[in-house]
Amino acid sequence: MARVLTPRAEDFPRWYQDLIAKAKLADNGPVRGTMVIRPAGYAIWERMQAEMDNRIKASGAENAYFPLFIPEDHLKREAEHVEGFSPELAVVTHGGGKQLAEPVVVRPTSETVIGEFMAKWIDSYRDLPLLLNQWANVVRWELRPRIFLRTSEFLWQEGHTAHATRQDARAYARKILHEAYEDLMVNVLAIPVQVGLKTARERFAGATATYTLEGMMGDGKALQLGTSHELGQNFSLAFGINYTSATGGVELAWTTSWGTSTRMLGGLIMCHGDDNGLRVPPKLAPVQAYVMVVKDGEGVAEAAGRLHDGLRDAGVRVALDDRTDTPFGRRAVDAELRGYPVRVEIGPRDLAAGNAVVVRRTDGSKSPVPVADVVGAVRAALEADQQALYDQALARRRARTHEVGTLAEAIEAAATGWARVPWSAVGAQGEAEANAQGVTVRCLVRADGSVPDAEDEPDLVAVLSRAY
16 A cells, blocks of 8 residues: 555654645645644644633633733833743734834733733732633744644633732642643543643743643654743732732732643644554544445445444444545545544445444454444443553653663753653753753653652752653
8 A cells, every 4th residue: 555654763753744734634824834724633623622621610710812912011011021932922013004103912922911901800809819711822933833833823722810829829820730731631632741840941931930741752752732830929010910918908919821732733643643644532532433334235324324323322423434436445544544543334245244343543453343232342442542542652651761860861861762860960051051952851850750849849850851
């Protein structure tokens, strides 16, 4: 059979681009660095969005919407923030055929504009905590774009909260980190993530602490899949986010922000994809079971329809492919590329034997199953393959993570995977040296792998890797 995708072992970046194109997930936009998300890709993003939205709301946050355009002076009020984003900003200087009196920035993130409205909406401690989230697009002028991973415009959610105390803000930033982000990535995306603290060098501009979730991709590199930030009182000071305490004093609020984006789609592809295409975890898949008519025959289409309806009624997200005017082989290849977790194939011979063939995308196995047992077989396969994808990704991460004692050893190990090394053996100077060689400190963790609260905790471990 002709090769559809460049093999991953031959050229992983080319394989990634091939898969996106051949599976019809996305395309390059008309402006350099932008992307068009096609229906197949957007359907997966909608599932991610719905699952994430449920978790965010369960954490107490409410959805709102804030403007795309931000006055330039808003960003300048928080100097560290604007300095961190300056190279990535898109600035509008003309509108309505005239030069604007003040340039406006297309939002790279919304701490500043939301900070202004938090100051307007918060009067007393009774207004706290204020827990907001928005689903939006943002623009960061990307010099080296790659679809889903780094594009000049992308889709995301960004949460912003204000609290009465530092402890409450920290607890909420960690709640989102674990109960929304980590839970989604582990239990729905089937991606094992290393959760940790960013170094001062990698911290979000204007934050006092940044927590991250790092996934290992199929080539051993790391991908940052989401972040949650403690902003301290930096933005409250800049925007006057004050509240009257229970004792009558005026206090500055403590704020957080946190976000995940369409980068998760890139992570899904690179973590689970194989040389035949995408493999979508069943809990995430828009189509969990794909019923295919192999060939026209007496009663075949009707039997396929009954299988479709039975799966649908059992709560399986199912689609029917009865396009027998298109060669079955081509349709099967397309289904492999799209990563449908299970295919149910039925043709005249299968029906004559009272069977359908259940094909599992995760391991490629094909099993004849009595028609009456198909629904049970599909549901069992979906449950097993959700776990199998996670287990495979976790086994890869464990096999390609190396415990080392020196910076030099960590840089060498990072050529093919991840390295864990005492932070005391790296430090800020060693981090700069690693960066110069294309290796970054992805996060800091405690020796047992748990997430520290602050960089000054003793005996922290640094996780180093090359990254996307």
